[in-house]
Amino acid sequence: xxxxxxxxxxxxxxxxxxxxxxxxxxxxxxxxxDVVKIERPGQxxxxxxxxxxFWNGMSTYFAAVNRxxxxxxxxLASTAGRAAVxxxxxxxxxxxxxxxxxxxxRLGLSYDSLRELNPGLIYASINGFGSAGPKAHEPGTEVIVxxxxxxxxxxxxxxxxxxxxxVAMVDIATGMxxxxxxxxxxxxxxxxxxxxxxxFPLYSTAFSVLGTVIASASIxxxxxxxxxxxxxxxxxxxxxxxxxDGYVVLGAINPVMWERLCVALxxxxxxxxxxxxxxxxxxxxxxxxxxxxxxxxxxxTVGDLVRALGESGVLVAPVxxxxxxxxxxxxxxxxxxxxxxxxxxxxTPLSQFNGNALSRAPQLGEHTRDVLVGLGGLDxxxxxxxxxxxxxxxxxxxx
Numbered sequence: 001x002x003x004x005x006x007x008x009x010x011x012x013x014x015x016x017x018x019x020x021x022x023x024x025x026x027x028x029x030x031x032x033x034d035v036v037k038i039e040r041p042g043q044x045x046x047x048x049x050x051x052x053x054f055w056n057g058m059s060t061y062f063a064a065v066n067r068x069x070x071x072x073x074x075x076l077a078s079t080a081g082r083a084a085v086x087x088x089x090x091x092x093x094x095x096x097x098x099x100x101x102x103x104x105x106r107l108g109l110s111y112d113s114l115r116e117l118n119p120g121l122i123y124a125s126i127n128g129f130g131s132a133g134p135k136a137h138e139p140g141t142e143v144i145v146x147x148x149x150x151x152x153x154x155x156x157x158x159x160x161x162x163x164x165x166x167v168a169m170v171d172i173a174t175g176m177x178x179x180x181x182x183x184x185x186x187x188x189x190x191x192x193x194x195x196x197x198x199x200f201p202l203y204s205t206a207f208s209v210l211g212t213v214i215a216s217a218s219i220x221x222x223x224x225x226x227x228x229x230x231x232x233x234x235x236x237x238x239x240x241x242x243x244x245d246g247y248v249v250l251g252a253i254n255p256v257m258w259e260r261l262c263v264a265l266x267x268x269x270x271x272x273x274x275x276x277x278x279x280x281x282x283x284x285x286x287x288x289x290x291x292x293x294x295x296x297x298x299x300x301t302v303g304d305l306v307r308a309l310g311e312s313g314v315l316v317a318p319v320x321x322x323x324x325x326x327x328x329x330x331x332x333x334x335x336x337x338x339x340x341x342x343x344x345x346x347x348t349p350l351s352q353f354n355g356n357a358l359s360r361a362p363q364l365g366e367h368t369r370d371v372l373v374g375l376g377g378l379d380x381x382x383x384x385x386x387x388x389x390x391x392x393x394x395x396x397x398x399x
Contacts, residue, residue, distance in 0.1 A: 005032020005353050010186070011375065013038060013088055014069065015097035015104070017045040019142075019168050020126050020202065022065040024175035025096055028182065029068030029358060030350040033094070036371050037066065037362065038085060041073040041393035044364040055343055057363060064345055068358035072372065073365030073393035074386075081391045082108050087376040090117040094182055098126035101136050111197040121195040122185040124178055130201040140202055142168040149206040150213070156227045163227075174205040179350075236282035236289050237261070240319055241297040247319035248297065248305050255279075257314055264312040265296040365395025 007028060014025040014037040022037075022045070029035045039045055045066070051059035072088075075081040086109070089095060095114065097104055104110050104125075111123040125131070128140010138144075143164050146152040151170070156163035178200045185196050207214070216234075217224040224233060230249065231239035238251035252258040255278065262271035270276050270292050275285040282289045297305060302318045309316035326344055331337055338345045338357040347357075372378045372392065386392045 005030075007031040007033040007186075010034065010094065011036065011092045012094040012096060013085075013092045015095065015099065015109075016126065017098070018047055018171070019065060020171035020174045021096055021098035021178075022047075022175075023172055024124075024126070024178040024182075026065055026068055026358070027175065027179045027348050027350050028094070028096075030348050030354045031179075032353065035069040036088065036092075036367070036375065037069045037071045038076070038088075039071055039073050039364055041075055041365065041390070044071070044073065048364065056341075056360065058361060060343065063343070063361040066361035067345065069362055070367035070371055071362035071365055071395065072368045073395060074368070075391050076107050076109070078389075078391050080386060080389065084372060084376055084378065084386065084392065085109065086114070086117060087378070088371070089114045089121065091375055091377075092118065092121060093186065094122045094124065096124045096126070096178065096182075100139070101125075101127055101131040115195060119194060120189050122182055122189065123195065123197045124182050124185075125197070125199045126174055126178060127199070127201050129203045131199060135203070142171050142202065145170055145202040145206050149203065150210060151206055153225075154213070154227060157229045158227050160227070170202050170206050170209075173209060174200050174202050177205060231286075231290075234283060235279060236286050237293050238315075239290070241290075241294050243297055243300055243302045243305055246302040248302055248309075249315075249317050249319060250293075250297075250305070250309055251315040252279075253315065258282075260312045261293075261309065261314045264308050264314060265293065267292060267296055363395060365393035368392050368395045 010028075010033040012025055012028050012033045012035045014021070014035050016022050016025060016037075017039075025035045025037070037045070045062060047062040047065075048058050050061045053060050055063055074084055076085065089109070097109075111121075114123065115121055128145060129135035129138060143152075146155075146164050147162075152162045152164055155165065178198075181198045181200065185198055189195055213224050213233075229239060232251075235251065235253055238253070240247045240249045250261065252261045258279070259271060262268060270289070274281065276282045276289045276292075300308075306316050306318055326337060326346075335351075336347055338347060340357075340360065345358075351358075369380075369383055372383050372386075373380065378386075383392070387394050
């Protein structure tokens with residue numbers, strides 16, 4: 001018999017959209033929480049329309065990060081809609097939102113107003129730059145924060161323009177941090193009986209992940225400037241190299257591994273050269289070392305290099321596209337993917353708490369009636385009146 005998830009019985013009101021918040025609340029769903037996604041009638045989360053590709057009546061982008069949730073479509077600009085959501089908040093354990101600072105206050109859904117209804121409520125916010133300070137009300141999306149904090153300046157080829165992450169890693173990291181904060185706040189609430197307001201700006205997350213770079217730049221700013229492509233500012237070689245039929249990443253993170261790499265690639269002269277005898281020398285002479293390694297790598301196939309360097313105890317891996325990488329026996333062994341009607345959905349790192357696959361992402365307003373009656377305490381007639389007034393959308397079932 002499967003054990004209940006650790007957040008079984010916990011209700012999360014999800015006012016988030018795009019990526020950081022939806023990813024966080026999907027993690028909470030994997031822990032067993034009942035996640036109720038509050039959306040705008042007629043449109044819902046912006047990412048519902050971010051396609052093609054589309055699947056099951058929604059974009060695959062939306063479908064990938066909103067599994068395991070229920071959807072309620074309600075007009076928060078209406079007095080009746082706000083009252084319905086306030087009733088839900090009165091019985092919720094956690095509320096998560098990622099509007100700009102001030103929006104929830106204007107909607108009558110601030111922490112101060114809701115804690116009067118529910119003193120134990122954990123109220124978690126994601127935003128771009130925080131709720132105070134000169135940047136607080138500026139738009140703070142992933143790409144803006146990457147540019148503002150120095151992350152983007154590090155990304156891209158050495159002689160090319162700055163580049164953003166291929167996926168929104170600051171969004172994902174912020175979502176993960178929020179889950180940690182929510183769990184800590186829930187634990188504290190069991191001791192004190194009091195909820196709290198917690199905030200997770202993307203700006204804070206970005207600087208946190210730049211910790212090693214900022215510490216080094218404090219001592220030697222020049223050492224951290226420029227773009228490194230796939231390389232590393234403090235280790236050489238440690239990057240992608242072109243082989244005869246693709247790319248491999250390889251690295252030597254200590255003297256023994258450097259010697260093994262030189263032997264495996266037939267670079268004995270490079271191993272003895274004063275310009276590359278230790279890592280500090282290799283970092284100073286990066287272009288010379290990487291060019292020599294590149295000449296040895298480009299004549300061999302990816303498979304040959306992975307085999308030879310791997311057997312020699314050197315860090316090495318083929319550079320794969322995501323669609324190729326996901327078809328791997330290791331993926332199957334770890335149970336990293338659920339397949340639904342031909343679409344692969346990756347499981348979250350917290351799926352180990354959940355013996356079942358998360359349910360499909362909901363259709364817009366699919367659970368409006370059930371939630372307003374079951375959690376909001378409204379009767380069917382009252383819900384019918386809200387539907388007739390256009391305040392809530394009754395929703396559609398999955399096609």
